[in-house]
Amino acid sequence: MFSKIKLTHGDGGIHTNELIQDVFVKYYGEGSSNSINDAFVFSVNPQKLAYTTDSFVVRPLFFKGGDIGKLSICGTINDLTTAGATPLYISASFIIEEGFDMESLCDIAKSMGEVCRQTGVKIVTGDTKVVEKGNADGLFINTSGIGIVSPHYSPFRVEPDDEIIITGTIAEHGTAILLDRYELNIETDMVSDCRPLNNLIPLLNEDLIYIKLMKDPTRGGLATILNEISNHAEFNIELDESRIPITQQVRAINEMLGIDPLYLACEGRMVLIVKKGFGDQVIQRLKQTPIYADAQIIGRFTSNTQGMVYMQTEIGGKRIIPALEHQTIPRIC
């Protein structure tokens, strides 16, 4: 095997096939597709399916707590989870810069395989393109995914007093990328929260009937997705700053950098909009699983219909949390 990616690895010929066999089939694991066919064929019972896609351009490719491979599979699993779906099949498509290090590619494919084994999803179809040196930044991944939607979950209209839950501490992925990106000389053991959330669906199970909407606060962070939701629901959101879970480390690093962690991405958290009166019940259910130990009801919808997000601050004031207009850092996913 070559130690660097060559243009011929993307031309559909002998080298492309070697790459598929020696890297992707090898590391994706059992059940990954190995056929000469361009499309994967499967059957489903008459159920609702969810379908999603995402491209990943994160920089650096390897960060504290993960890499672009892990991120790409988790991202697609989590997008399917937002639809109440158990992920089934994933497609993985690479755009690689000529000269890319083969060992790094193997590490990325291994990370993808690990998440697949951990979650039971299978990478069943894929594609590899190679572009000339200088025409891409190392490697980009696109994943798409298909999942089976739980019969207990059907999103419905948000109303005043519906409760807003976040399943864990915020801004850890964005902060991990910041640390790597700017090579900040800060002693810290913090890592990205990047993880698959597919276990939310079986965990919540029948409690899914009280959940009106799920969304993972990735690009633009908690503030941006709450703005999207309030805007769409046409009711205001009132957050309680003191209840937003955030670690001391993340708080301190962002204070030092002058960055608002409300706008930094999570890659392993979910925002749940829960029917009024059922928030505590959902929190109890979540806390049965250690990775959701920090889940909190962080706010509620009010009857004001501007579709804006307000926050009661810890010092007693109230401020508007606007939608993101200028990004804090590009390419976090």
Add this chain to the structure above:
Amino acid sequence: MFSKIKLTHGDGGIHTNELIQDVFVKYYGEGSSNSINDAFVFSVNPQKLAYTTDSFVVRPLFFKGGDIGKLSICGTINDLTTAGATPLYISASFIIEEGFDMESLCDIAKSMGEVCRQTGVKIVTGDTKVVEKGNADGLFINTSGIGIVSPHYSPFRVEPDDEIIITGTIAEHGTAILLDRYELNIETDMVSDCRPLNNLIPLLNEDLIYIKLMKDPTRGGLATILNEISNHAEFNIELDESRIPITQQVRAINEMLGIDPLYLACEGRMVLIVKKGFGDQVIQRLKQTPIYADAQIIGRFTSNTQGMVYMQTEIGGKRIIPALEHQTIPRIC
């Protein structure tokens, strides 16, 4: 609307939403998804589904007879067609270089919308990422797709004397890209064969039961995919050079350039492996539709089991057609 792509168009905030509304929703047309949800939910009857993905890095983005947008939708439709599937839903994900021209992006989205309207497929989920200037070559597109597999089609084992059909003239896409890439000063009206082939499934209908395998000869051209097929089938293929459809223009341009058109991509042709004795029947059916007027039986499988491809040449010799080891031109799709 900005005239150039900014990094903020990829940050998930206000500008990203504007881009989705003003470009993608606008041009993709009726039925394209416009929801705030990260995943598209749909139901199917208990049928077999096909699932595929491809990334597109073609250079130049606009070529004679198409552009990267048309190519991306056609490519995914045609990959679903190889599985005997009628395409239903498509995902479209963009990686765009900062500073990319907004008008060109609109033209690309328009091309995608046109193929969707023409074929009845819908773009239901998508993603947009923007990378800094110099970190991508203009724009890359990933599409994935889901289709419903015809009950008449189930690929089965190739045997000696099975017949090989190509649905039209070869090498037109690759030649069109060559002309554009090298800005050759050749007077020609030739264009890429880039087109959706979804009508093959209803056209062939019950004749699909005689078809053992379908594959579109894109990257690496006819020679490469026939090598893949013969290798997989473990029977040799014998081609008849005089029956391979190719226009005089394509032949002349490639002779001039010293390039073998057998290795140049088609983006609107299909290779069909047909059960022995049924080739003529399938050809008759194909010729009912003008775009398949040049369909030909170009060869057959022999009982030799090396999995190699031979060609009876027009001057009476016989030569091996090897698998592609060094690409003719990179980034044709």
